[in-house]
Amino acid sequence: MIHALRAGAYGIPFMPVGGMWGSDLIAIRPEFFQIMKSPFDGTETVVVNALVPDYAIIHVQEADIYGNCRILGPSYQDALMARAAKKTIITTERIVGSYRMQEEPKLTSIPHFLVEAVVELPGGAKPGICYPEYQAVEWDKHKAYQKAVKADELGKYADMMLEGRL
Amino acid sequence: MEYGKAEMMATAIIREIQDGQIVFHGLASSTPMVAMKAAKALGKDFTYVTLSDGVDHDWTRAPYVASTLTENTYTGSVATFGLDEIFDLFCSGKGDIAFLSCLQMDQEGRIAMSYLGGDYEHPKLRGPGGAGSATLTPVTPKTTIWKTQHDKKTFVEHVDFATTMPAVDKDFTVITPLCIFRKPAGEKLLKVDCIFPYTTLEEVKENTGWTIDQTSVPVMEPPTEEELAAIKRVDPNNILGFEFK
Numbered sequence: 001m002i003h004a005l006r007a008g009a010y011g012i013p014f015m016p017v018g019g020m021w022g023s024d025l026i027a028i029r030p031e032f033f034q035i036m037k038s039p040f041d042g043t044e045t046v047v048v049n050a051l052v053p054d055y056a057i058i059h060v061q062e063a064d065i066y067g068n069c070r071i072l073g074p075s076y077q078d079a080l081m082a083r084a085a086k087k088t089i090i091t092t093e094r095i096v097g098s099y100r101m102q103e104e105p106k107l108t109s110i111p112h113f114l115v116e117a118v119v120e121l122p123g124g125a126k127p128g129i130c131y132p133e134y135q136a137v138e139w140d141k142h143k144a145y146q147k148a149v150k151a152d153e154l155g156k157y158a159d160m161m162l163e164g165r166l
Numbered sequence: 167m168e169y170g171k172a173e174m175m176a177t178a179i180i181r182e183i184q185d186g187q188i189v190f191h192g193l194a195s196s197t198p199m200v201a202m203k204a205a206k207a208l209g210k211d212f213t214y215v216t217l218s219d220g221v222d223h224d225w226t227r228a229p230y231v232a233s234t235l236t237e238n239t240y241t242g243s244v245a246t247f248g249l250d251e252i253f254d255l256f257c258s259g260k261g262d263i264a265f266l267s268c269l270q271m272d273q274e275g276r277i278a279m280s281y282l283g284g285d286y287e288h289p290k291l292r293g294p295g296g297a298g299s300a301t302l303t304p305v306t307p308k309t310t311i312w313k314t315q316h317d318k319k320t321f322v323e324h325v326d327f328a329t330t331m332p333a334v335d336k337d338f339t340v341i342t343p344l345c346i347f348r349k350p351a352g353e354k355l356l357k358v359d360c361i362f363p364y365t366t367l368e369e370v371k372e373n374t375g376w377t378i379d380q381t382s383v384p385v386m387e388p389p390t391e392e393e394l395a396a397i398k399r400v401d402p403n404n405i406l407g408f409e410f411k
Contacts, residue, residue, distance in 0.1 A: 001297060002250045018257025019301035022276075022331035028286050074219035074240055077250055135237045136230070 007050035008084035020046040056085035063092040067115025073131030171343035176201040177389040187262035196232040198265035203400035232408040276328035296329035314409040316342035322375040
């Protein structure tokens with residue numbers, strides 16, 4: 001998945017990956033995995049098809065109104081997703097002034113020109129975690145979320161969450 | 167000090183880790199998480215990387231949930247190194263041990279992580295995926311599978327759909343509550359490397375789906391007082407026990 005997103009972000013049709021040898025996933029997903037020979041020395045390599053998501057939706061700790069984002073905890077593959085997707089929507093714990101970015105530009109891992117929209121949404125990663133804002137999963141609410149997914153009532157769950165009724 | 171299967175497995179994991187190694191564990195991996203923190207407490211000089219992005223986090227902070235994605239494997243890190251970078255590190259031959267798990271395994275070390283029962287499109291149980299395992303297992307010098315159940319449902323004669331399998335030229339180790347299986351580099355099949363003090367080779371055979379033709383195997387030394395104290399020290403909330411309830 002990471003290499004598929006890299007191919008998407010790099011604007012190339014596919015990407016060689018390390019490992020994967022011996023996996024039955026290669027044969028069952030030919031639209032995603034193929035094996036090819038290096039044109040340089042003939043080494044066989046597994047390759048994955050490029051992924052270009054229509055949207056990436058990413059929750060961050062701080063963003064300014066232009067979409068410059070600071071991910072202050074683990075960043076996982078969020079910056080890569082923003083580079084691979086056609087459009088990126090940011091939800092943020094808080095909107096901060098752009099001076100914060102100007103003070104430490106290296107901390108801006110997603111720059112504004114990759115971002116379509118910014119939504120200020122404190123607690124937006126709940127019932128999951130958003131280091132260091134909230135660090136423990138709220139299990140009762142997580143169970144309610146799972147139940148809502150199974151019952152196809154995610155809209156109702158979201159309404160209740162936003163209205164603080166969970 | 168008393169110990170059970172959980173402490174014995176953690177001790178076996180601790181003993182796998184050598185100074186100078188770069189060691190990774192995956193998601194929802196409370197057993198290797200506690201063991202790796204305890205290995206740090208025992209003074210083993212290795213590098214701890216995991217999916218939280220953290221590198222050598224502050225191991226003195228006790229885990230409070232079994233998830234390995236919390237601040238507990240991040241706070242106090244000396245650097246951040248993401249999962250994409252960890253894959254690159256191991257694929258380029260710079261990593262040493264990856265502690266991973268499985269749903270099912272056979273004697274060739276073929277691992278089911280994608281699904282069990284039915285077929286790929288219509289499984290009875292959809293697994294957590296396992297492209298990470300599929301990436302790491304063939305390239306890691308010492309892939310080490312930890313599994314807190316040892317029974318014939320888990321260790322089967324033949325895995326139908328192998329999400330991944332070890333490379334012939336790499337070591338491959340499996341740690342269960344009863345024993346350690348190993349496939350040394352150059353070989354294809356797992357053999358019992360040693361059993362734990364509270365079990366017998368007979369019990370291992372009875373609970374393994376493939377035929378074990380070995381007639382005698384070494385017994386691993388029980389956890390030392392020092393090892394048990396280290397486990398207790400890093401894990402006062404007994405998160406290690408989570409997988410053994």
